[in-house]
Amino acid sequence: MKETRKGMLLVISGPSGAGKGTLVSRLLDQDPSFRFSVSVTTRRKRDNEIEDVHYHFISEAEYDKLLGEDAFIEHATVHGHRYGTLKSEVYARMEQGQNVLLDIDPQGARAVMEKEPSCVSVFILPPSYHELKVRLHTRNTEREEEISRRLQNARGEIEQMGRYRYLVVNDNLELAFDQLMAIVRAEKQNSVRYFPVVEE
Numbered sequence: 569m570k571e572t573r574k575g576m577l578l579v580i581s582g583p584s585g586a587g588k589g590t591l592v593s594r595l596l597d598q599d600p601s602f603r604f605s606v607s608v609t610t611r612r613k614r615d616n617e618i619e620d621v622h623y624h625f626i627s628e629a630e631y632d633k634l635l636g637e638d639a640f641i642e643h644a645t646v647h648g649h650r651y652g653t654l655k656s657e658v659y660a661r662m663e664q665g666q667n668v669l670l671d672i673d674p675q676g677a678r679a680v681m682e683k684e685p686s687c688v689s690v691f692i693l694p695p696s697y698h699e700l701k702v703r704l705h706t707r708n709t710e711r712e713e714e715i716s717r718r719l720q721n722a723r724g725e726i727e728q729m730g731r732y733r734y735l736v737v738n739d740n741l742e743l744a745f746d747q748l749m750a751i752v753r754a755e756k757q758n759s760v761r762y763f764p765v766v767e768e
């Protein structure tokens with residue numbers, strides 16, 4: 569059967585420590601129809617990160633220039649650093665039928681949901697606030713003060729979960745990943761982006 573598809577814009581968000589990073593990299597590993605939208609950020613590169621793969625690491629001045637050029641679909645300050653999703657990472661690919669994945673914070677997710685109502689938004693939840701705290705501590709990448717701030721932010725973000733089309737609780741990684749893939753499989757058949765041609 570002949571068919572055409574429009575690309576899916578998959579927006580994955582959640583509080584830090586919910587485990588969205590792991591789910592996102594698994595999805596990208598297992599489903600080659602998705603391209604990761606590489607954001608720009610003004611924060612410093614971490615040792616394990618690769619330029620232009622994880623982020624485009626840019627200066628404050630470069631960021632301001634992009635803002636002036638209206639290059640972003642959304643942009644936000646997250647934990648004291650600036651991040652932005654480039655239009656050039658998203659729209660051309662979607663028109664070619666490619667699926668695009670955004671891993672962005674809840675402020676950014678909200679902006680994209682408003683601009684692109686047919687996007688597929690998924691919010692990743694931790695099983696409990698206690699577990700979130702444990703995960704932020706074991707990750708050991710932030711100081712105590714920063715952890716408290718992130719936990720506080722998480723409460724506000726979780727209160728807004730009803731804005732997303734789908735919710736996934738990441739208690740058990742296998743189960744959470746299965747649920748995420750079920751969402752993706754179903755949304756690939758959504759009539760807003762899937763156009764099979766029934767021939768004579």
Ligand code: 5GP
Pocket residue numbers: 584607608611642643644646651652653671672673674675676677
């Ligand atoms: P990290 O600096 O630890 O990689 O990411 C911090 C937070 O910023 C994460 O929640 C991540 O999803 C979010 N983030 C990454 N890129 C973007 C972006 O382009 N826009 C927004 N709004 N958030 C982003």
